[in-house]
Amino acid sequence: MKEHELPNPGWGPLSALPGNPLMWVLILSEMLVFMAFFALFSSERAAQVALFDASQQRLDPLMGGLNTLVLLTSGLCVALAVEATAGQRIRRARQWLAAAMGLGVLFGVIKIIEYSSKFAIGITPDTNTFFGFYYGLTAFHFAHVLFGLALLGLVSWRTSLENVETAAAFWHMVDLIWILLYPLLYLLR
Amino acid sequence: MTSLPGTRRLLTTWTLLMGLTVVSMGSALLDADDWQTLPLWSAGLVILATGFKAQRLLMVYLNLRKATPAWRGAFVGLVILTLALIGAGYLVGRMS
Numbered sequence: 001m002k003e004h005e006l007p008n009p010g011w012g013p014l015s016a017l018p019g020n021p022l023m024w025v026l027i028l029s030e031m032l033v034f035m036a037f038f039a040l041f042s043s044e045r046a047a048q049v050a051l052f053d054a055s056q057q058r059l060d061p062l063m064g065g066l067n068t069l070v071l072l073t074s075g076l077c078v079a080l081a082v083e084a085t086a087g088q089r090i091r092r093a094r095q096w097l098a099a100a101m102g103l104g105v106l107f108g109v110i111k112i113i114e115y116s117s118k119f120a121i122g123i124t125p126d127t128n129t130f131f132g133f134y135y136g137l138t139a140f141h142f143a144h145v146l147f148g149l150a151l152l153g154l155v156s157w158r159t160s161l162e163n164v165e166t167a168a169a170f171w172h173m174v175d176l177i178w179i180l181l182y183p184l185l186y187l188l189r
Numbered sequence: 190m191t192s193l194p195g196t197r198r199l200l201t202t203w204t205l206l207m208g209l210t211v212v213s214m215g216s217a218l219l220d221a222d223d224w225q226t227l228p229l230w231s232a233g234l235v236i237l238a239t240g241f242k243a244q245r246l247l248m249v250y251l252n253l254r255k256a257t258p259a260w261r262g263a264f265v266g267l268v269i270l271t272l273a274l275i276g277a278g279y280l281v282g283r284m285s
Contacts, residue, residue: 016257028263035271042278049282053226065214069207075250076203083193172250179242180271183235187213188279189227 007165019165027173030144034177037140038184041133048129055130056189058123063114064186067107068178074103075175078152078168085164093164097156100171104149111142134185141181144174194249202249209238229283236276243268 006015014021045052081096115135118124125135151167194202216227216234227235247264248254254261 013257013259016255016260018252018255028267031264031267031271035267035274038271039274039278042275046278046281046285049285052282061214065210068210072203072206072210075246076199079194079199079250080196083196083199086193169251172246175250176243176246176268179239179246180268180275183213183239184275187227187235188232188275 017169019162019167019169023166023169027169030173030177034137034141034180037133037137038180041137041184044129044133051128052130053189055128055134056186058118059134059186060114060117061186063110064182067110068182070103070107070110071175071178074100074107075172077103078171082161082164082168085159085161090159093159094156097152097159097164101149101152101156104145104152104171107145108142111138137181137185141174141177144177148174192255194252194254198249202245206242206245209242213238226283232279236272240268240272243272 007018008015008021014024017024077096077100081093081100084090084093084096118131123131125132148167148171151170155163155167213235216231216238244265247268248261251264253264
């Protein structure tokens with residue numbers, strides 16, 4: 001591809017990536033941070049299999065799966081918002097962004113219901129190592145969902161292709177992390 | 190401007206991702222009354238389905254299929270490394 005055809009000419013190795021190149025630096029660093037946490041979780045699990053298995057039984061994999069489906073659909077809405085923005089259909093793009101944000105809020109509601117049900121039976125981050133990881137990892141991810149929602153809100157107001165692509169890249173990263181987090185916490189036993 | 194995936198490809202990918210999520214949930218035998226350790230093939234299926242979902246998300250949703258091979262390799266490599274760490278931790282736990 002010629003330099004002038006790239007999404008971000010003049011950004012060196014980052015020039016071939018869509019949206020603001022600095023967002024990709026953030027995405028890469030976030031992926032590395034989560035990877036380190038996942039590795040730590042895996043090593044702790046290997047050392048305390050019985051405890052982790054017993055604790056994992058107290059999670060609801062259907063709630064986690066439902067949240068995966070919600071985030072994947074939200075990701076589709078954001079990708080469709082990028083398509084609409086590229087086609088100068090700004091009103092439609094804002095509708096897709098609103099749908100994505102609505103699903104992001106739904107993800108949060110499901111997560112809060114899950115947290116509440118755990119707290120109600122006395123399961124807190126201090127309960128044991130597994131639940132320390134469970135709350136820590138999901139809350140850290142949830143903080144990214146909230147930041148992503150703020151970004152989507154911002155680009156719904158300032159709707160340009162670069163802005164929407166930038167927010168979309170962050171939102172898809174949030175989606176990607178959850179895809180990796182879900183089997184680790186809920187499914188593998 | 191980057192060449193975008195198009196509505197049809199996005200919808201196909203979304204259908205695939207939703208389907209794989211349901212397969213992952215099913216392969217993990219989601220029966221709360223019958224909680225047991227997963228057979229190895231089932232755990233392997235969960236990890237494979239997760240890897241494929243992550244690859245599709247990177248290539249289509251994040252549109253890295255239009256980025257350079259180096260970027261595609263870097264992101265897919267990171268996902269593979271993450272899943273390898275998760276899988277290795279799981280296997281060590283199973284064998285201990």
